[in-house]
Amino acid sequence: MSLGKHIDGLVYYWSWNSSIFGGYLMFVPLVFLQILTPKFHRKAVDLVVNYWQYYVTTLLFRKKCAIRVTGDPIDSNEISLVISNHRTRVDWNFLWPVMYHAVTGENRWWCSTKFVLKNSIRNIPGAGWVMQMAMYIFINRNWDHDKAKLDDYIEYVKDNYYKHILILFPEGTDYCPQTKASSDKFANANGLPKYEHVLHPRSTGFVYLVDQMRENQCLDAVYDITLIYPDECPQNEEELFLQGKFPKEVLAHIVKYPIKTLPVSKDDLKTFLEKRWKEKESTIANFKKTGHFLQGKLLKHDEYLTLPWAYFTHLFWILVTGSLLTLIYLSNVYCYLVIGHIVSLYLMPMITGLNMYKFRKKIFGLLPRVKEGNKCNRD
Template identity: 25%
Template sequence: MKRFFQALLGALSIFMLVVFTLFIGIFVFSAILLRVITPVSLRHKIASPVMVGVANCWISTNLWWMRHVLRIKFINVNPVPLSMNQWSLVISNHRSWVDIFALFAVFHRKIPILKFFIKKEMARYPVVGQAWWALDYPFMQRHSKSYLAKNPGKVNDDLIATKKACEKFSLQPTSVVNFLEGTRFSAEKHSKSKSPFKHLLKPKAGGIAFTIQALGEKFSTVLDVTIGYEGQTPSFWDMACGRVGKVLVHVEPTDVPAKFIAMDYRSSSENRVAFQEWLNQRWKIKDALLEKMSK
């Protein structure tokens, strides 16, 4: 009987999410129209704040539902001073779709709205895809090694997209989020990748390295986030059904080492090795934190 009522709650949650997103879509497309008619030089002063306001309304409402209806407890186990007037690079492990809401729960209205790197295919999603575009989320085209071997001219696509996004990010304080594992953790992926970490996949350096190259001097801090769950890692359906419980979020501020800000990541093997070693050290700390959270 309990599972039945949880399923009803899950169906209601998804229905409400869809209905509210479609309602917000009215304001999203109004903000997009404002963006289109606003001169490029004024967009970040006029159109962008309006779009951010619409996005914040969507986020606030969904977090209210999660906390008060789904009874999800987002617990910041290491509160640190935060500011709306700084550029932040947020790096995190990735286990579930719930991770995104956990980041919003901890950082919402405390640092500038989070900007994620989005797969290009997701731009086609109704309402949210257009909202991501209006918020200047960078859309990334992931190419396989075999595709790049046949089309070597595409090898710099992600770097070019990152640089274009960072040009816009440089105009006002921004929070750039990077899930360094590149995909959600699973036991199968962990085994297949032969990860040296118990609770994590290997961190991928390329995306964050390009971001630091393009915007490194702007970043006031790196917010290293570790997300852990009480019991089994929840799916999106588990979240909708209210089966998440506690979400533990540990935030540790650190700095981008000065030697990496002006590095040439793609051309220098020495820089690539040193940067990967720095990430691996961060991942060792994160792995130990996740071990504590699991107990």
């Protein structure tokens, strides 16, 4: 590993991680809005998170990492479930710029992207706190626990007619020699073919989400993303942040499946998912042999991907982070507010078993009402 790459990785990590703390500190004063005006609070949080994800996009733009997205655009005026193969532990870092290019419509900057992630991530200082505020879903591979988390999420989306994007990795883990061996074992036990480029998907969460969200009329479409790294592929955070292993290009192809086109039965939904992964295996194998990827409309937003906009965004996050860290030092009130907020993020789920939305419903009874006829599935 060259010294230059090592420095690149460390600078990227510092920029990425310090801005995370800046974003979190912006959220702290908004905590009271979460109780008093939850819709405005959600919009404010989503806007900050989206602008931070754009910041990551500009960081990769400056690293000359080209994000090439083809296929169907994602409508920001819909509630969308996105499924993707999970090539590396840091796929999420590159899916943010994929979403930047793919999402279209008047609601684009307000349409937040969320992930289903392992429960252990939620308590990582800085990043985990922001993910909690951004309403990511954390699971621990215990179905009783995970089902309750998904039910909470579906309840919130239904009650608030909340337009957003939820990204799910049905494989459950990233592709590596150990997980491939586990996938092969699963294939042998279930009479399935062995895959060389993807892992066999686990269908339980996907089927439950589609089935329940459709029943509650709060899902408009499923988008299937096939993700490929043609050259460098950082397998984990160490390779990306410490070794500076940045891909020169990331390819993503998106196919839209409106909710009305999806199978109705749970068994057929499982088959639908398995077919998508069989197609991914074939697509990636063909790319490895020929260098040709799936064709389709190129999805690209270039208007804000210029060096002036990149430098402005970098300066914004440096000033915000520096100013709020200084405020912690100068203001005891703000310092205690930050400490109290961090403690609440750790203790509320442990003590009450509730997220803030359920806490608000239970204690204050201020459930937001969806306007009559305001359905998620539009004819």
